[in-house]
Amino acid sequence: MRFSKIGAENERNVCRVFNIWENTTVSKTSILKYDCPWSDRSYEGQNFxxxxxxxxxxxxxxxxxxxxxxxxxFNHLTKIKSLEIFNYVDVTDSDYLRLHIQTAPPRYNVTHYLVEVIRERNDTITRLTVQVLDAKEATNGELIYVYSTWNEFGSIYFTVSPINNICKENECLKSTTPKYLIGRKKSSLVIGMVGASVIIFALFYGLIFWNKKERLLELAPVRIMFVYNPSSNTHCEVVRNLARVLQGAFCITIFMDSVDANHQDPTFWCNHSFTSASHIIYFASPEVSSSAVQGNFKSICNTHDVALKLIKKELGCSHPTKQIVVVTFPYSINATPSELSHLRKFSLMKDFDEFSRYIKPPTPFVPTTLLIWSAQHLEMYMDLINSIYRAEKEFERLNSYSGNHAPEITITVNSMENFPITDDDDTSEDEERLLTIQPHYNFLVSNLELSGGGNNKTEDQPTVTTTNGFKNNIQDLEM
Incomplete structure (x- = not known):
């Protein structure tokens, strides 16, 4: 604790130190009192x-x-009109000055206290505010009045005078507090303007850096590797048509065919494409038994197994660098490997819009759907739909074929010249005749039309059309 005289803090001050033992229990309501006898009259009227x-x-x-x-x-003989009210100001926080008023003894019957806030600046005295405090609101014989000095500067002090039935307003002695100097503060408007300028400046540069980052992401080319099992020609056609649609709409790079590479090593191509790609799309490819496959569907450079191993290795990393998704078609819904079952899936064409947004997120002005449905890409989009339809029909046929169903074959003869018919009455009989070319093929003759004459066996040979869509010559069916 220290007492010092205002204006002579370094010359006249008194310090006291009070130590409390650590093991001593002090009540929260305890009050530390220190009596300081100001017996020397030279202290009277001085500010401390x-x-x-x-x-x-x-x-x-x-x-x-x-x-x-x-x-x-200030003694017990003082009359009310000359009574000086003792008060002090808490200036710990200069933004809020707290005036503490020690109430007068009860014998003076003071009912209210008049408080005036005075500012002295540039030799000008201004009364800032006047407040009347009710004596009944005192706590432990003390009234507290808080004054905010947020927008004020200059010397601030208070005057306090009692009010009762004898002392009306401004009729008795006014007790004055020491002056407290408050420096000039920046107004809230200036602070707001400066703060707003700094914030706008920071946001502006933050937006620039963010745009640079986004532009770098946009400039980074999207490279997609298609991984699929070339189980049939129609399935390969579906994947190629999808690649045409995505390349035409989004101008992206797609790795899908090692035959087009400059080198002849499929494994090297697969590893290089996987490393360069930012997205890996695995297409669920249906398995078809070799006995049911018509034609040669085996790819020259089948990199499916190599790419699948690379995908599994990537998924096993703690921090994968590739975005890997699975795409299914109506004919390959249940053809996804179990290791990839937890990945995000898109079902085409049901999820085509969502899949397009995944490949290229839409911008505020150019949504992804408009890129796909523009007139110049509509033809490629329709080719994709048709190829999916053809693939679906083919796999339905192959599944039916694998079930050992004997196809019905209708024979249409384009010429009557070389067909052995001797009697017109026997025509209906001949139309219903069952021809057996092989023990397990039954041919139903539904219509007989002979083509023009001639000795060319290739042209005169009757055409055989199965109900499942096969077309061959009869001589091709003969063993």
């Missing part, structure tokens, strides 16, 4: 500062300013 600091678990600091009252105006 009281500072104290409490150090325990935390540090508490307080600073007060007060004026030592005159003995003649």
């Amino acid at each position: 500062i009281l500072e104290y600091e409490l150090s325990w678990l935390t540090v508490l600091y307080k600073k007060f300013i007060f004026k030592v009252p005159s003995f003649d105006n």
Whole structure:
């Protein structure tokens, strides 16, 4: 605790230190009192500062300013009109000055206290505000009035005068507090303008850096590797048509055919494409038994197994660098390997819009759907739909073929010249005749039309059309 005289803090000050033993229990309601006898009349009317600091678990600091009252105006014989009210100001926080008023003894019957806030600046005295405090609101014989100095600067002080039935307003002695100097503060408007400028500046540069980052991401080319099992020609056609649609709409790079590579090593091509790709799309490819496959569907460079191993290795990494998804078609719904079952899936054409947004997220002005449905890409889109339809029909046929169903074959003869018909009455009989070319093929003759004459066996040979869509010459069916 320290007392010091205002204006002579380094010359006249008194310090006191109070130590409390650590094992001592102190009640929260305890009050530390220190009697300081101001017996020397030279102290009267002087302004002093009281500072104290409490150090325990935390540090508490307080600073007060007060004026030592005159003995003649502060003893038990003083009349009400000349009574000086003792008060002090808490200036610990300069933004809020707290005036503490010690109420007069009950014998004076003071009902209210008149408080005036005065500002002195540039030799000009201004009364800022006037407040009347009710004496009944005092706590432990003390009234507190808080004044905010946020927009003020200059010397601020208070005057306090009692009010009762004898002393009306401004009729009795006004007790004055020491002046407290408050420096000029920047107005809230200036602070707001400066703060807004700084924030706008920071946002502007943040937006620039963000745009640079986004532009780098946009400039980075999208490279997609298609991984599929070339189980049939129609399935390969579906994948190629999808690649045409995506390349035409989004101008992206797609790796899908090692035959087009500059080198002849499929494994090297697969590893290089996988490393260069940013997205890996695995197409669920249906398995078809070799006995049911018509034609040669085996790819020259089948990299499906190599790519699948690379995908599994990538998924096993703690920090994968590729975006890997699975795409299914209506004819290959259940053809996804179990190792990839947890990946995100798109079902074409049901999820085509969502799949397009995944490949290229839409911009605020050009949505992905418009890129796909533009007139110049509509033809490629329809080719994709038709190829999916053909593949679906083919796999339905192959599945039916694998079930050992004997196809019905209708024979249409384009010419009557070389067909052995002797009697017109026997025509209906011949139309219903069952021809057996092989023991397990039954041919139903539904219509007989002979083509023009001639000795060319290739042209005169009757055409055989099965109900499943096969077309061959009869001589091709003969063993």
